[in-house]
Amino acid sequence: MLQLKNIVVQYGVVKAVRDVSLHVGKGEIVSLLGPNGAGKTSLVSAAVGILPKAAGTVTFEGRNITRCAVEQVVTFGLTLTPEGRRVFADLSVAENLHLGAATRKDRAEVAEDIDRYLKMFPILSERFHQTAKTLSGGEQQMLAIARSLMSRPKLLMLDEPSLGLAPRIVDRIFELMIELKKTGLTMLVVEQNATEALRISDRGYIMAGGTLVYEGEAAALAESEDLMEHYLGGGVAA
């Protein structure tokens, strides 16, 4: 469904991502793991077009989207929930959701979707008319995910959805991802929280120092103590 081939992302002379290739199949949840600074965020940002790629190609559903602007990529059904949530702080929950659906013209269905996600995320329904900045971190993350879903993505990329959240909330977010998978949504999850992420994933990739160091089935990855210890447990400096 999504294929990244030989992606290079460069900041000045520093290469944040060096020649990384990965793919996500329809209906899968794929984790992209690795320590802080491994280049995970740079990779997904470049994939959707908010960071320039120095080299490589991105193909989504058979279409080459390497040169597409992010605004266009969203209309193809590829949406990123960015790191740090980045909800629109001064806008209400309702307005945030409305903007998430900005590419859609079908007002009636947009209203239905809002209802659906308010049921899925009941806390947002309580906070519907409050500004997003009054929400807690976990609530903001749910809003960020719901806002992304409003564009009706076929593939959702989630960048560090568990970052800075209490364990109970993290569990809730991963449960939601399982629910979403059942609706047919494909997901690529960037995480430092490897154990949790692998629990819900089909496959996983590990990045370190800008390159892919491992790829494989999530179950195999989770059992490989060496890998987990080496790249994910000890917090290897990248």
Add this chain to the structure above:
Amino acid sequence: MEYFLQQVINALSVGSEYALLALGLAIVFSIIGLVNFAHGELITLAGYMMFFAAATFVHNPLFLLPIGVAGAVLGAIVFERVAFRSIRNASANTGILTAFGVSIIMQNAFVIFIATRPKAVQTPEWLSSVMTIGTFSLPVLQVVETLVTAVAIGILLIVLKRTTIGMAMRAAAKDFTAVRLMGIKANMVIQAAFVVSGFLAGLAAVFIISRRGAIDPFMGSVPVLKAFVACVLGGFGSLEGAVLGGFALGIFEVLLQAFLPDDITPFRDAIVFTAICAVLVGFPDGLLGRRVELGDKEA
């Protein structure tokens, strides 16, 4: 009493003019961080559009007013497309220099292709007349300007609150990338900001020209400076701040003019700017400016 009321409406109308211009500067700044010093040239452009329309096919001065507004909107769109779009990701300094460049080019183009000397522009006579309410007589222009400004700000509020593009503009003021992640085109949001700023400048232009009765190539310089000062006073980038700063500046200027002893009035501007400096000592980010909440633009 009548003198007092006249001065109040005078203060409100000058405040309105500054508020319209400051709001236009602020809305563009809040979204792309550009201080558009070519904003004043939109006023001049509106003036020359009215002048040419009057000289060719428009004989009723009433119709000149919407032509002036349209001229400013068009100018804003062209400035963005031709000058500002290509430097969008450059540093703030590049933006300011480009804006000065646009301003200088426009002023000199008016000088070279039209004339240095002022040209008369006719506006409807009723606009320059005096109306009588009860025992008070008030200048129509000032009353209309205040009302139109109130309505324009009201409409702007509705657009910002209720429409998708308005919400996107508010969101983009804090985090443009996140807005683009929603699939909202950056060009569209920025163009909308310029259209709004052009429209507000056009409204202000119509009143400025009605008051002066004439146009010249450099007529935009002073108003844009006042608008800039109003923005600084109110807090740069804050829309509420721009309106507050505009009205505060206008009202303060007029009240000083009206109530200072005659031999001190030449120092009016010095007093105004000293007062603003004093305010900035207390509120370094302007009255409604907020430094802490730059969001993702902090980096």
